[in-house]
Amino acid sequence: MIALPVLIPLFTAILLVFSNQARYQKIIGVSGAFAIFATSLFIISNVGGKQIEVLQSSNWEAPFGISLVVDTFSALMLVITGFVSFALAVYSLFYIDEKLITHRYFLFFHTLLMGVNGAFITGDVFNLYVWFEVMLMSSFVLITLGSKPLQLKGGIKYLTMNLVASLFFLAGIGILYGKTGTLNMAHLAVILQNDEQAILMNTSTMLFFMAFGIKAAVFPFFFWLPSSYHTPPVAVTAFFAALLTKVGVYAMIRVFTLFFIQDPQFWHTLLLAVAGLTMVVGGMAAASHYEIRRILSFHIISQIGYMIFGLGVFTPLALAGAIYFMIHNMLAKTNTFLVAGHINRLKGTYKLKSIGGLYKSYPLLGILFIIPAFALAGVPPLPGFFGKFFLIKAGFEAEKWFISGVAIFTGVLTLFSMIKIWNEAFFKKGLEEVPEQGLRERLPLRELLPSMMLGAGTILLGIGAGVFFDYFIEAGNQLMNSDQYIQVVLKNFEYVAN
Amino acid sequence: MLALLVGVLSSTGVYLLLRRSVLKLVLGIIFLSNAVNLTIFIAAGLVQGKPVFVSEDAANPADMADPIPQALILTAIVISFGLVAFTLALKYKYFSLSDTDDLDELKELEE
Amino acid sequence: MTILLLLSFLSAIWVPYMPKILNKYKGSVLASLPLSVFILTLARGTGLTGMTSTSTTYEWIPQLGLNITWTFDGLSYLFLLLVSGIGTLILIYANEYMKHYPDKDRFYTFIMLFMASMMGLVLSGNLLVLFLFWELTSFTSFFLISFKHEYEKARQAALQSLLITVMGGLALFGGIILIGQMAGSFEIADLMEKSGEIKSHRLYVPALILVLAGVVTKSAQFPFHFWLPGAMQAPTPVSAYLHSATMVKAGIFLLARLNPVLGGTPQWMILVSLIGGLTMFIGAYLSLTQTDLKAILAYTTVSSLGTMVLLFGIDTQASIEAAVLFIIIHAFYKASLFMIAGMIDHKTGTRDVTLLGELWKPMPKTFIFASLALLSMAGLPPMLGFIGKELIYEAKIQVPDIAIILMILGVGSNIFMVWVSTMLGYRTFIEKAGGMPKPPNENGWRMLLGPFVLVLLSLFFGLYPASISGFVEPAISTILREPATVYLSLWHGFNQVLLLSILTVATGFSLFLLRKKIIPVLKKINSALFSIRFADVFNKLIIGFVSLSKKKTAVIQHGYHRFYLMTIFVAATVLIWFQIYYTRGWNVDVEYTRQPYYVIALVIIMMGASLITAIAKSRLTAIISMGVVGLGIALLYLIYSAVDLAITQILAETLTLVLFVLVLQKLPRFARLSSRKSRIRDAIIAVAAGSFMTILVLKSFHVNYNHPISDFYVRNSLPGGFGENVVNVILVDFRALDTLGEITVLSIAAFGVYSLVKLNKLKK
């Protein structure tokens, strides 16, 4: 059952191989995305915030086969991925060229999804690498699909830096395996917990940290993101914004809670320092730009800082906050990109200086923008507020004053950059130019539907924070006490120390 | 000795990556991935002349090389083959559209 | 209560969908909502004594102490009355005032939202919920201020006020979390219980400062006062409602709410009264030289807010009585004055006092109301303002240590108040007109209703002060946490306070008479002293910040791809070396095992080949030597028992070469693009990176050859997987999932290459 989030996209992708008519591509693509979403809902209702479900693929007991593990954290990520990607699939129907669709846009869409879901459910380090590669390969193709020079340029940068990350990761795995002789995460946890020499693992921890750091776009490693995210079609950017960096964060949270738990003082300090720098640098950069997609791209980086901050504080509440923040971010960030796409369709540009007057002509679009924008800026009772609340509360409880202060301060930067878009694009008087040819006069409601879905999701996540909170704190607890995870995965394996 | 080889290979890889030519970039990637594969191979321990084939009567693991890293590297090789192929195509395309091999040309677009 | 709140929020959404017939009367229709709140509150408040409070709690995130708690006590009673009462009047007023605005639906939506948030704010019994509504008021006011959003000025003012209030709001947020952490709860009732604990906690002072930052920004205290005059860009009903009677009072409300929790310490006294005193004086002083009606009122508002803050800072029974009373007084006269300013603007087309004049003739009713309100503002009998001012003086006199400074500040700013009130009335209504854009006439009843009711109340309470104590007593005792009785009267007897009052009025009035001489001097002083306007400073700060960020971003995100890579490698190298240093992990004891000579030879060849690749000038050399390295690796695999690996490596290598050749035909030769210097630099980086890889490998010789998993594989390959080639069994059975992923990667790559190459056909 829990393998379905991987198998369904694969199956969908295979079907897409055989057809090359745009119409079938569309139908199959969207219904596949819906099936994944439905499955993920089913999974979370099974896992239910308490259990951890495990599936030993090929029927070889852990640590021998590849274990697929779904705990609350994974389940949450699956659901949100399913939801966001369904919305995006619908959005792609309207916002991706017919030509790209016949060139199997949806195939790559689904393989990307497969990689992401795989990364969320796997319990095996090398398998994680494989999923990363699936994801990366698909994203390489997506970013260059359409072969515009701009895209290719962005694509080269994106590709090289992510390849380097993969190689770091692979080297880390190699060394890790060399030392422990296992690849199963739970088994690794057992071995490393009982090993007093585990401090020697630090080098491969560092390799992992750098690999995930590049993928998650944290401070010294984030360059690839802003230099490539504004190049592909906006639906693709939105998809990336929702998923890719979050997978990096997910992986980081997973390994740093499960088996890289030695020498916490060093690592948590490092993580917090990185988090702080990421927040501020990203926020400042976002404040200084005037192209919507670039503002949003830098803004992603800033928000990643919060998630790493939660990991660095390292309490159940902080982790719950980080997860909550991730989910909120996936919803809201994606939505801002979608709205940017709508704006582009209406105005033919992403440059704030030449946009204006949208509020007057498209108030509904204004509302659709303001929901995620305010959510990101942390306006109560939208989810950004609660995310910050959890994180900062946790930060204060752990007495990390400085970094919590930075987190609070960054909120102003976020707000500033969001309001800038709002003021310039929506409030400013529209320029009195004759619209260019081919621009749309109005937006049909159905094209706005995905934004509405995501907006509704955002509001729900905020208002219902109390209802969902149990899930998040349970996820945090599960992450903090890895015993449950280990026992479930290795239930038939004698894991006596050494 | 082999460790040194890994070092040299990855130095070469990094050096090539830092050049301005896209083609060298691809070469750099190949070198780096070779280096990393070798790292895995060495890190898991080297055993000479004992390939892992088991027959029905004798299966003594102590006599054999470790099969897992081999499987891992195999996977990694194939994956990096795919990546390299794609990068080459990308490079080709980039060249045919922009007529340049210079990576610094990538700059202009970011302001 | 909850229902009414919800109803207010819903009504906001309902605004655009109201039936067409009501189009003209939207304001009046909506006014019924706050009116009913008002009546309900009055009804509920009849039995209210100072110490009763009822609260209802709904759980929201109980795990973190976030509950929606409505507390109905003296304080919320008073504020609720103000919010809903004035809200009713404002809505009726707006019905007329906004008639000709195109987007009035949006106005009503946001003002209803704002009203609801404000009610939520004063009813909250939980600090977090209070904060939630606090932020909502900031944001709704952003939309209200930027109502005329096509004007740059309005957008800027809105952004400014939003940034400042939100900055303060975030500080407050931090403070609230700290308080919650100290007390273990966010319920205000609990906090009061644990007040002693909080005050002696080591985090008390930071928490206090953070909370005050919230108050200071929201209530426009010095040095953050400047957003309030800027906010006058909003339509007048908004100014009258938000910036006199309600939103700015939120800070005051919070002070009153938290007084029992945080107040009473020396830090509180000094900080709060200092801020309040300064603001009071500066606000009053700055109002003198303004010429825009609304700006004058805005600065006097700043001053009055300062007075309230000061009074809470003094923190004696008398001062709190005075503060609570003054809240009401100020709300009454300021709301009516703003509404009047709006009417004048509406009818004459200008708000500039130098242009206005002689309005008593065409607008007699307005004139009467205005002068009564101004009397109240100046603190003259028989208005309620007089009683308030007396009380304030009394409170100040009672302060033990700093009475003299406070008296000077207080009397000074009151003199200014008297002065500015007289001047305002005189210049608008009596002085000769300077040329108004439109000939004025009297306003309709909807617009007059607000000032009329408020002034009447002010007068009534001034004449019969006992009747007001029913409203203020519960509030005061809630703040003081002990039953309080207030005795108010117009005539206190002939005492020190009265003397001060007379002095104030006399000086103020004489200053007014001398204004022609003094004002220019003041203006000169101002232009010398205050030539830097705070708002401008703030704007410059923002612009400076943006350009700083831009520069910084340009440095970091410079666009040179290879420098990005370089940064990554340098960072990686530094991190790894630092980490090796940190864990003292460098002492690796290498067991030097002799490798067979052919291995050594092979390795040397490969090293040579890789160096050649690095420095090769021709493409073919580079590629061929790369091929050599690849094949060498395959041989190594073969030597060290990895047969499948070797074959795969050879095949993959060959194919890569084929691809290279295919692509190469279309590509140019290597050009020498980089300078010698940069090559050396890159070489150093490369060697550093390579060396850490070597160290990593050397370190990994620390292997424990205990590989339980692979042993298992070897043992089970034949019985379980029916295969003798363990590597293959691993690939297709043990770890088949990996392989599945891998072939997926390959397929994606294939389709990717296809789309990549084919798509340009369509383009060209």
Place this chain on the structure above:
Amino acid sequence: MKTIILQMALPYIRFILIFFSVITLFRGHNFPGGGFIGGLMASGAFIFQALAWDVNSSRKTLRTQPSVLIGSGLMMALLSAIPGILTGKPFLTGTWVKIPLFADHTLKLGTPLLFDIGVYFTVAGVVLMFIYTLMEEWQWK
């Protein structure tokens, strides 16, 4: 590259390569080889043809699109996951059928074998797709 010798020898080379690739594929479980290596070899056959003649002739001999090869390869791999599920075990569980042949030899057919065949087709398809695409591009100009 278009030498007469290569063109003459082509049918034989092609046959040998494909034959050996199939052998490698099936032997892979017990000896060096398997889907990857087999697939690469099989694709080699067609690459030679493309080099000797041109892409079109190679495509003709292949008779089908590389994309179809990839698709069906992936499908086979995916199908091999299903018997496991049907028997109530996790997916990809190896399921074997023994067919007695003669004497004490048995032919063991199992889902891992199917999986490997899937790999074989996929790899062959992928490589061909690379080569065809790039070569066609080259011939166009």
